[in-house]
Amino acid sequence: MSSFSSHFLPTQFLVSKPHLSQFPPTSPALYRRFPRLVMSAQSTTATPFDIKQYMIEKAAMVNQALDSAIPAKAFPQSNLLHEAMHYSLMAGGKRIRPILCLAACKLAGGLEPWALPVALATEMIHTMSLMHDDLPFMDNDDLRRGKLTCHKAFDEPTALLAGDALLSLAFKTASNLSSYPVDVSPDRIARIVGELARCSGTEGVAEGQLVDIKSTGLSEPVPLDKLEYIHLHKTSALLEAAVVTGAIIGGGSDEQIDRLRGYARSIGLLFQVVDDILDLTKSSEELGKTAGKDLASDKTTYPKLIGLDKSREFAEELLGQAKEQLNGFDSESAAPLVYLANYIAYRQI
C-alpha cells in the first residue's frame, strides 16, 4: 500500500477495480478528508453525487460525438488520414478534458451540450499531442492506452500528418458557429479559439513538450521550478483551456472564469504529479502503457526530485487549492468539478 493512498484514503478505498467504483465513498466516516465535498454532495441532493455514473454518461456523449466528427468514407482518393485520426482518437481515453469542459459550461450557467464542439476540440488537441509525443525521435512509445501507438499501427508520416489534421479539426470543430445555440455569440467563439490556440502552442503543449525533451537525460536533475514550468505548459494549459472554454460558452462572468482558471491550473499540475507517481508505482498492464519509463529514461519527475511522500503531500495541497477555487459557486452545481478533482487525485490509471 502506498503512503500517498493511505494518507488520503481508507485501505479498502484503494484496491478495488474499476478505479471509479468508490466514488462517492459509501460511509460517512470515509468523508473525513472531503468536508466541502460532503456538503456539496449531501446537503443539497437526496443522494450523493454519482461521479462514476456521471463520467460514464458524459464520456459516452463525447465518444459518440467524436466518432461522428471523423466520418469513415469522406474522401474518394484516400481514407488513410481519417483512419489514423479515428484510430488514435477512439483508442479509449478517459475523456477528462471534454468532461471538464461540459461541467464548467454548466457551472457557468449554460447547458452541457452547448460546449460539446469545444469539448471535442480539447480531446482532439490532447490526442494530437500524444501522437506526436509518441514518435520515435520524441518519446518513442509503442504502447498507448493498451494499443499500438499511431506510428506503430500505421507509419511515421501518417502519424505526423494525422496529428496535424487533428489539430486543424479541433479548430474547425470549435469555430463552427452553426454547431452552437444562438445564445452563444460569435465573439465568444473567437475567444475560445484563442484559448485553444494558446494552450496548444508556445504557451502550452508544444512548449511543454520541447522543454521536457530537452530536460531529459541531462547529467544534472531539472530544478523544481523548471519541472513545474514543464507541467504547467505540457499538461495544465490544455486542462485550463478545457475548463475556461466551457465556462466562456456557458456565459460565465470574468470573475467566474478567473476562479475556474485557477481550479484548472491546480488540477493540471495535480494530474501530472499523480501521473509521475503512477508511472513509478504501477505495472504496464495496469496503466495500459509502458510503466517505469520515466525512471528508465532519466526523465525528471516529482518522485525523483522530492521523493514519493512529498509528491503525495504536494498532490494533496494542489487538490485543496483546486477545491478552494470552487467556493463561491453553488455547491450542487460545483459537485462534478469537485469530484473530478478527486478523481484526478485518486485515479489508479
Place this chain on the structure above:
Amino acid sequence: MSSFSSHFLPTQFLVSKPHLSQFPPTSPALYRRFPRLVMSAQSTTATPFDIKQYMIEKAAMVNQALDSAIPAKAFPQSNLLHEAMHYSLMAGGKRIRPILCLAACKLAGGLEPWALPVALATEMIHTMSLMHDDLPFMDNDDLRRGKLTCHKAFDEPTALLAGDALLSLAFKTASNLSSYPVDVSPDRIARIVGELARCSGTEGVAEGQLVDIKSTGLSEPVPLDKLEYIHLHKTSALLEAAVVTGAIIGGGSDEQIDRLRGYARSIGLLFQVVDDILDLTKSSEELGKTAGKDLASDKTTYPKLIGLDKSREFAEELLGQAKEQLNGFDSESAAPLVYLANYIAYRQI
C-alpha cells in the same frame, strides 16, 4: 529556352533577374497574350500597375508583422521553440499567400491592413507544412530557400514542435478580435478560422501531403486525376484560404467570395504545375533548394505524366481560368490579383 516560356512570352521576357523585373511588360507588343491585363493596367490608370513594387511593399509589411508576431525573449525557461519558429518563418519566402490575402481584402471592399492578422496566419500554416514536409521520414530535405531546413538547423523534435506551435499561432493570430478594426464582425472571424482549419487539415494540406507521400515511389505512375487531387489539397487549398479569408475580412458578397475561390483554385494548381516545371528545368542554385528531386525520387509530376509542353499548355489554361473569375470586378482593383496570377505563372524560382 523552354517552350513554355516562349509559348507565353517574348524571349527577352525570360532571361532577366530578378524574376519580377519585367512586370509589367514595357512594350505594348508584349501584352498580346494579356488582353484583359492590358485593359486593367492601361485603361484605368495613368501608369501600368507595378507588380514588382507592389510585392516588395506588401512583403515588407508582412515580414515586419511576422517578425513582431514571434517575440525573441518571451519565455523565462526556453526560447528554443520561438527561435525555431522564427528561423523558418523568416527564411525568406515570397509571401505569396499573405499578399494574395491582402489583395483580396481590398478587392472585396476592405483596406489591406484589415486582413493582416489572417494574412500572417496563412504564411504560418504554409511554413509549418514545409517544416513537417522536410523531416527525414517525409521528404527528407536539407535545404529550403537556400538555408538549412529547420530539423537540420535545430533537430527533429524542435522542428516538429515548432511546426505544431506555428499552426497554433496561426489560429491565435487570426482569431484575435482586437487586432481587427471594429468593422470586422466576430462572425467573420469565426468564418475565417473555419477556412484556415479546412485548408490545413483533412480537406487541405495534411491530406495532400499524405496522399503525395503514399503515391511516391510506386511502380505505376499516379493517374492524372489523383495528381490533381494531391495538388488541390496540398497547394491550392491554402492559396484558396488566403484569398477567401481576405475577401471575408474585406466584406465581400457571397458571389464575390465564390468567384475569388475559383480564382484561387486555378492559381493553386497553376502554382504546382509551374513548381513541377521549375524542378525539372532549373538548378538547385537558382531555386534555393534541391532541384531535380522529383525526378530522383520517382515522384509523379505533371511533366512526367503529360510531358513538358502539355504541362505548359495546362498552365496557360489555368492562368486563363483564374483571370476569367476576375471579370466582373473593377479592373483597377483587380489588377494586383491579375498580376499575381501572372507572377505565379512566369516566376523563375
